[in-house]
Amino acid sequence: MSPFPPSVLAGSSEGLAEVLATLAEAVDTASTARRPDGPVPPGTPAEVLAAASRALGPAGLPAEGLGTKAALQLLTTVLTEHGIDLSHPRAAAHLQPPSLAVAVAADTLASAGNASLDTYDSGASALAVERWLIGTLIGLAGLGERADGVLTPGGSLSNLMGLLLARDATALRRGIDAREQGVGALPGPVVFCSELAHFSTHRACAALGLGEAAVHPVPVDEHRRMRPDALAAALDSLGPGRTPVAVVATAGTTDFGSVDPLPEIAEIAAGHGLWMHVDAAYGFGALFSQRLAGRLAGLDLADSVTLDLHKIGWQPAATGVLLVSDTTAFTSLDREVAYLNPVDDSEAGYDGLLGRSLQTTRRPDAVKAAATLLAYGRTGMARMVDACHGLARHAERRVLAEPRLELVAPAELTTVVFRYRAAGPALSDELNGALRRRLLESGTALIGRTEAATDGPGSPRRVCLKFTLLNPTATTDDIDGLVDTVLDAGRTCERLFEEGAA
Ligand SMILES: Cc1ncc(COP(=O)(O)O)c(C=O)c1O
The missing domain is CATH 3.40.640.10 (Type I PLP-dependent aspartate aminotransferase-like (Major domain))
Known part of the structure; x- marks a missing residue:
C-alpha cells in the first residue's frame, strides 16, 4: 500500500476536493492578512523585498515539510502583504490586467489535470x-x-x-x-x-x-x-x-x-x-x-x-x-x-x-481562455473592453482639463500618455520620473512610465506618464481619484525639487 493518500494528487477527485479546501483556507488567510491600502506595498523595492524574504525565512529546503496548510498560508501571506494588487482601481501601469475569477478557476482545473x-x-x-x-x-x-x-x-x-x-x-x-x-x-x-x-x-x-x-x-x-x-x-x-x-x-x-x-x-x-x-x-x-x-x-x-x-x-x-x-x-x-x-x-x-x-x-493554457469566452460570450467580453476604453476616455478628458497636466497621446484603446508640467523640459523629465517613483514608494498608485516624442514625429523623446486601464470594475470616480493622486504627488515633488531635497 502506498504511504500517500490519493488526495495528495490534484487530478483525483479526492485531490480536487483537497485543492478546494486548501483554497478556502487561503481565502481566510488572505482576508486577515494586512493588505496594503493601495495597489503596491509601500516602501522602497529593497524594503519590500527584504520584508517578503524575511516572511519566507532563509532559503533552503526544510528537512521536514511544514505541511500543505502551513505552506500555503505562508505563501498566501507573503503574496498578500508584500505583493501588488492588480484588482485595485489605482493599479494602472502595464498591459497586465487583473485576472478573471472564471479563468483562474479553469486554470486551476487545467493545472490539476496537468495535460x-x-x-x-x-x-x-x-x-x-x-x-x-x-x-x-x-x-x-x-x-x-x-x-x-x-x-x-x-x-x-x-x-x-x-x-x-x-x-x-x-x-x-x-x-x-x-x-x-x-x-x-x-x-x-x-x-x-x-x-x-x-x-x-x-x-x-x-x-x-x-x-x-x-x-x-x-x-x-x-x-x-x-x-x-x-x-x-x-x-x-x-x-x-x-x-x-x-x-x-x-x-x-x-x-x-x-x-x-x-x-x-x-x-x-x-x-x-x-x-x-x-x-x-x-x-x-x-x-x-x-x-x-x-x-x-x-x-x-x-x-x-x-x-x-x-x-x-x-x-x-x-x-x-x-x-x-x-x-x-x-x-x-x-x-x-x-x-x-x-x-x-x-x-x-x-x-x-x-x-x-x-x-x-x-x-x-487554452482551458482558462475557453472557459472565459464561453462564460462571457462576445457581448460580455465587449462590455469589459468598452468599459476600459470608456475609463481611458474619461482619464483623457481629466488630463486635458488639468492645467498641471499635458496630454501627450489620446486614448486609442485603453492607455493614456501624459506629462506633469514643470518649468522646462529637462526638469519635467526628472520630475515625471520622480513622481512615479514617489507613487510606487508610497504605495498609493501604480502607473506606467514611458518616453514619447511630445511635439510630433521626430521631436525629442521626453519622459511621460501612462495609465493603462484594464480594470473593468473601476469607475470614473476611481479615475478622478487616480488623477488627483498623481497631481498631489506632482505638487509634492515640485516642492521637494524647489527645496533641493529630491
Ligand atoms: C505590442 C506588443 N507586442 C508584444 C508584447 C510582448 O508580450 P509579452 O509580454 O506577452 O511577451 C507586448 C507587451 O506589452 C506588446 O505591447
Missing part, C-alpha cells in the same frame, strides 16, 4: 480545447479556411515564432531549407516594422540569427501609425544584396494603442511577395467590441498574427497565441520523434500539436 499539448497521449481532450479556442480566434480575426494557430508563452514568443516562420518561408521560396542550412544562406535579411514596434521584434531578429541590424524601422505619422509611403520607399530602395523577410505591423502599440494601417501595409507586402506579421498582442482584444473592432480592419490579410489574451482578455499570464493564415507555414517546426509521434501512431490518429510549437511539453 500537455504535444501528443494525444499526453493531452487528449486538452487538444480539443486548444483547437476550439484557435478556431474561435481565427473566426474573430477573419482569417480563412486554411488558417491555423497555437498557444504560446506570450507576445514576445509569438513574435519570435511569426518571424521564424517568415524567415523559413522566405528561404524556401529561394530553394533554401533554412532549418538545415541556417540563415547564413539568406543574404542581408531585412525586417520592416514601425519605429514604435515592440522591442521583442528586434530581439527575435537577434535570436533567429537575422541580426538586430536586420530591423529597418519605418517612421510613423502624427497618429503614431506606420507610414505606408515610407515602407514602400524603403522596400523600393533595397539594394540587390538584401533579402526582405517580413513586415511587422503593430495593431495596438504598447504605449499608445495606435494601429498601423493594415490594408495599405498588406497591399505593399503583397506587391513585394513579403510576409506580413501583425503584432496584435495588445490590440486583438478590441475585436470583441463592436465599437472598436473596425480599428483592426485588414487583420484578415496577415500571414501571421500575435495576440495576447493576458492583455485585453483578462487571463492570467501566459495566454499568448500565434495565428497563421495557412497551416503549411508550420511545416518548418514539425519533427518526427520516436518517443512522441512515430509515423504509424500519427497515421492512426495518435497525433498531437508538437509540430505547431517550439515547446515540447506545453501547458493547456
Whole structure:
C-alpha cells in the first residue's frame, strides 16, 4: 500500500476536493492578512523585498515539510502583504490586467489535470480545447479556411515564432531549407516594422540569427501609425544584396494603442511577395467590441498574427497565441520523434500539436481562455473592453482639463500618455520620473512610465506618464481619484525639487 493518500494528487477527485479546501483556507488567510491600502506595498523595492524574504525565512529546503496548510498560508501571506494588487482601481501601469475569477478557476482545473499539448497521449481532450479556442480566434480575426494557430508563452514568443516562420518561408521560396542550412544562406535579411514596434521584434531578429541590424524601422505619422509611403520607399530602395523577410505591423502599440494601417501595409507586402506579421498582442482584444473592432480592419490579410489574451482578455499570464493564415507555414517546426509521434501512431490518429510549437511539453493554457469566452460570450467580453476604453476616455478628458497636466497621446484603446508640467523640459523629465517613483514608494498608485516624442514625429523623446486601464470594475470616480493622486504627488515633488531635497 502506498504511504500517500490519493488526495495528495490534484487530478483525483479526492485531490480536487483537497485543492478546494486548501483554497478556502487561503481565502481566510488572505482576508486577515494586512493588505496594503493601495495597489503596491509601500516602501522602497529593497524594503519590500527584504520584508517578503524575511516572511519566507532563509532559503533552503526544510528537512521536514511544514505541511500543505502551513505552506500555503505562508505563501498566501507573503503574496498578500508584500505583493501588488492588480484588482485595485489605482493599479494602472502595464498591459497586465487583473485576472478573471472564471479563468483562474479553469486554470486551476487545467493545472490539476496537468495535460500537455504535444501528443494525444499526453493531452487528449486538452487538444480539443486548444483547437476550439484557435478556431474561435481565427473566426474573430477573419482569417480563412486554411488558417491555423497555437498557444504560446506570450507576445514576445509569438513574435519570435511569426518571424521564424517568415524567415523559413522566405528561404524556401529561394530553394533554401533554412532549418538545415541556417540563415547564413539568406543574404542581408531585412525586417520592416514601425519605429514604435515592440522591442521583442528586434530581439527575435537577434535570436533567429537575422541580426538586430536586420530591423529597418519605418517612421510613423502624427497618429503614431506606420507610414505606408515610407515602407514602400524603403522596400523600393533595397539594394540587390538584401533579402526582405517580413513586415511587422503593430495593431495596438504598447504605449499608445495606435494601429498601423493594415490594408495599405498588406497591399505593399503583397506587391513585394513579403510576409506580413501583425503584432496584435495588445490590440486583438478590441475585436470583441463592436465599437472598436473596425480599428483592426485588414487583420484578415496577415500571414501571421500575435495576440495576447493576458492583455485585453483578462487571463492570467501566459495566454499568448500565434495565428497563421495557412497551416503549411508550420511545416518548418514539425519533427518526427520516436518517443512522441512515430509515423504509424500519427497515421492512426495518435497525433498531437508538437509540430505547431517550439515547446515540447506545453501547458493547456487554452482551458482558462475557453472557459472565459464561453462564460462571457462576445457581448460580455465587449462590455469589459468598452468599459476600459470608456475609463481611458474619461482619464483623457481629466488630463486635458488639468492645467498641471499635458496630454501627450489620446486614448486609442485603453492607455493614456501624459506629462506633469514643470518649468522646462529637462526638469519635467526628472520630475515625471520622480513622481512615479514617489507613487510606487508610497504605495498609493501604480502607473506606467514611458518616453514619447511630445511635439510630433521626430521631436525629442521626453519622459511621460501612462495609465493603462484594464480594470473593468473601476469607475470614473476611481479615475478622478487616480488623477488627483498623481497631481498631489506632482505638487509634492515640485516642492521637494524647489527645496533641493529630491
Ligand atoms: C505590442 C506588443 N507586442 C508584444 C508584447 C510582448 O508580450 P509579452 O509580454 O506577452 O511577451 C507586448 C507587451 O506589452 C506588446 O505591447
